[in-house]
Amino acid sequence: MITKVAQITLLVKDLEEAKKFYMEKLGFSVCTDQMFSPDWRYLTVAPQKDNATVFELVKAKRPEQQKLVGNQSGGQIFVMFQSNDIEGDYIAMKEKGIVFHGTPTTVPGGKGVGFEDLYGNQFDLYQPD
16 A cells, blocks of 8 residues: 655756755755766755655656656646745745745635746645645
């Protein structure tokens, strides 16, 4: 039986650039950063170090992977992040240069606003009622 989502792979142009963005702009923590071989660096980040689900940042190497950087979900929302203070997070993230697509507004079940990462992947920030 499947019990949870453990990891989501996110293709990036540069591991250090992406790591810096997720840590400094979104306030994520590095969960794992380990070299398994010269070609395989296992780097995971999450909103909190003890999150059940982590993002594995993977350097896009092949041309077909490079085309997907910034558009992994075909222009749709890739992941929705839950907040306990959407207004405060919105202000703090905007001050750090995060590109938002509007301001927090009422959506079914709470408030939400879209934003993007350094490559253009689309995310939602959501606070339930």
